[in-house]
Amino acid sequence: MTPRVPLRPAISALPAYVPGARVPVGAAAFKLSSNENPYPPLASVQAAIIDAASDINRYPDMFATELTEALAADLTAGLTQEALAAKGPVTAEQIVVGNGSVAVLAHILEAVVDAGDEVIFPWRSFEAYPIVVSVAGGTSVPVSLLAGGGLDLPAMAAAVTPRTRVILVCTPNNPTGSAVTHAALEELLEQVPSDVLVVVDEAYLEFVRMDDPVDGLAALAGHPNVVVLRTFSKAYGLAGLRVGYAVARPRLAAGIRSASTPFGVSHIAQQAAIASLRAKGELLERVDSIVVERARMAAALREQGWDVPDSQANFLWLALGERTADRAAEASAAGVIVRPFAGEGLRVSVGEPEATDLFVKIAAGWR
Ligand code: PMP
Secondary structure: OOOOOOOOHHHHOOOOOOOOOOOOOOOOOEEOOOOOOOOOOOHHHHHHHHHHHOOOOOOOOOOOHHHHHHHHHHHHHOOOHHHHHHHOOOOHHHEEEEOOHHHHHHHHHHHHOOOOOEEEEEEOOOOHHHHHHHHOOOEEEEEEOOOOOOOOHHHHHHOOOOOEEEEEEEOOOOOOOOOOEHHHHHHHHHHOOOOOEEEEEOOOHHHOOOOOEOOHHHHHHHOOOEEEEEEOOOOOOOHHHOOEEEEOOHHHHHHHHHHOOOOOOOHHHHHHHHHHHHOHHHHHHHHHHHHHHHHHHHHHHHHOOOOOOOOOOOEEEEOOHHHHHHHHHHHHHOOEEOEEEOOOEEEEEOOOHHHHHHHHHHHHOOO
8 A cells, every 4th residue: 555644643643623613694593602702893893904904915013013012001001010010011022922822822832842741731621722732742631620610720730740841720711611719820830840831821811700810910920930821712802813812921932932833813813903902991891791691691590400600701511411412402403502512511602692591591491
């Protein structure tokens, strides 16, 4: 037989990434399967996108200077007094943008993980984690969640070995919605060796409403081994344009930039992100209404008797065990697309009030 091009064993062994189904525009279905923002882009953001389109015969700004400077100003404005006093303002050189935060995470791992190095992460969590770890050549060390869906940070600290290179802290955690407190994160950081990178994945940060929430930038001010990971996909509603970023100490940021694909964020995406930062107030009002909707959906489901863990993100988790796949198919047939994790549970994004009403009605039929 003609010899075939071999794939790396780590690649052949990868689980498939399951994206939420794309629903055709106008279809009679609510897509609650990808934690997207249900609102369409603001007029000001659409105008920026159209403006930027006239320039796409040119490569984008490789280092996204205007965007990283706008982000640096925005992040500095949100720093605590202590963080500002300890490390000064966030600077553009600390920020690395990429094609969605999942690409930035892949580049972070490519920058620091050598073959066989261990990467600790909570599990069940964001399904891309084991994939990006394997692609980078690392070894996944998943640590089980607590019974209620929260991260077991002491167990994650206890899993550190001399081969540990990175710890991923997903807060709020996808798909359970649980978030850790800042005090608990600080405790972890005190225990972890200073040459182990701690990535704080704050994809759902803007939806958090709890006492003592994680403040990744404050953690970064106190610990040089922290990298904060954020995205424009969720609260800012730009999932389709793919813009995410990391904030790190300048030396690490330079390393992540070196590992990144050149020109990874298009001019249109950069301009849309800048316009979104300008419209932050308006966008965060939308986030507030999603948070209200989250509470309404959780209360209605709990009233039906479901055990819904407290969610600090824009989705809820229903642990349905073996019934998960059937229930997801039923919901889809009834007009709501949800995200099943076979044998474990359903993740339902919080969307429009009409979507909540329909899902709550479907769930009532399962009691
Ligand atoms: N982190 C977490 C926890 C996520 O749930 C997601 C998206 N599902 C991402 C990162 C990646 O988002 P994006 O690549 O769109 O920025």
